[in-house]
Amino acid sequence: MGHRLALIAIGTTLAAVTSVAVGAPQIQREALREAARASTRTPANVARDRYRHPVDTLAFFNVAPDDTVVEIWPGGGWYTEILAPYLKDKGTLYEAAPNMGGLKAVRAMQQRDRATYGNIRLASFPAGDTLPKVPEGTADVVLTFRNAHNWQQAGPEVAQNAFDQMYAMLKPGGTLGIVDHRLPEAMPSAREGGSGYMKVSTITGYARKAGFKLADMSEVNANPADTHDYASGVWTLPPTYTLGDTDRDKYAAIGESDRMTIRFRKPK
Incomplete structure (x- = not known):
């Protein structure tokens, strides 16, 4: 019911959404599967594929x-x-963060394996003076995973600026892909941001104001077992387990959070 309300609240239904594509062709999916099986991946990260569905998400x-x-x-x-x-x-892959501290893990990957990670370009986001920004109108796809709630927590103006800058990066016809912890539309908006959860309607509101068109949504990262109401927010669940050993088995059984997966398009 919560997911149905979400669609009503943003004033559209999936049947009315104009998709830029139904998904990746099979040969593209095979290439994604090969990348997901790369020996360079960290075993602990591979173990989380069952929650994050990287191949289906990127497809x-x-x-x-x-x-x-x-x-x-x-x-x-x-x-x-x-x-x-x-x-x-x-x-071409850009990794973008506010400063070099936000790219520490990527830099370590480059130092460890130049063959795989050496060609990654580093950029600032939001655009600043510490690193070059992604040139406007050059990206085919911009992706952000479980970050929009941080911008929301920092304030609506910060969140809107993030969406505006992502819009500027993209070529006309380009794609913005967002995955984030989903707060049901019926729950109080006051829980957004600080709990780690956000409403679909809030995300789409920022995107539309920036100029994006909603292209499609997917339930690939949905988790119906997530109750969205933890006192310590989404971090109660794995992999963070903020409460430590308290009810750990209960939260492990729930798994990682219920997540929205939304594709937006920059109009041509």
């Missing part, structure tokens, strides 16, 4: 091996380990 975003892709705020580099080998031969 839904229709990431092609010759695309110019920007990953916003890569954190520990979980998706970087898949995107880098996938794009290494024909594509």
Whole structure:
């Protein structure tokens, strides 16, 4: 019911959404599977594939091996380990963060394995003076995973600026792919950001104001077992387990959070 309300709240239904693509062609999916099986991936990251569904997620975003892709705020580099080998031969990968501290994990990957990660380009986001920004109108795909709630927590103006800058990076017709912890529309908006969860309607509101068109949504990262109501927010669940050993088995059984997976398009 919560997911149905979400669609009502944003004033559309999936049947009315105009998709830029139904997903990646089979040969593209095979290349994504090969990248996900790369020996360069960290075993602990591979173990989380059952929660994060990287192949299906990147296929839904229709990431092609010759695309110019920007990953916003890569954190520990979980998706970087898949995107880098996938794009290494024909594509271009930017990793963008506020400063070099936000790219520490990516830099370590480059130092460890130049063959796989050496061609990654580093950029600032939001655009600043510490690193070059991604040139406007050059990206085919911009991706951000579980970051929008941080911008929301920092304030609506910060969140809107992030969406505006992502819009500027993209070529006309380009794709913005977002995955984030989903707060049901019926729950209080006051829980957004600080709990780690956000509403679909909030995400789409920022995107539309920036100029994006909603292209499609996927339930590939949904988790119906997530109750979204933990006092310590989404970090109660794995892999963080903020409460330590308290009810750990209970939260392990729930698994990682319920997540929205949304594809937006920059109009041509």
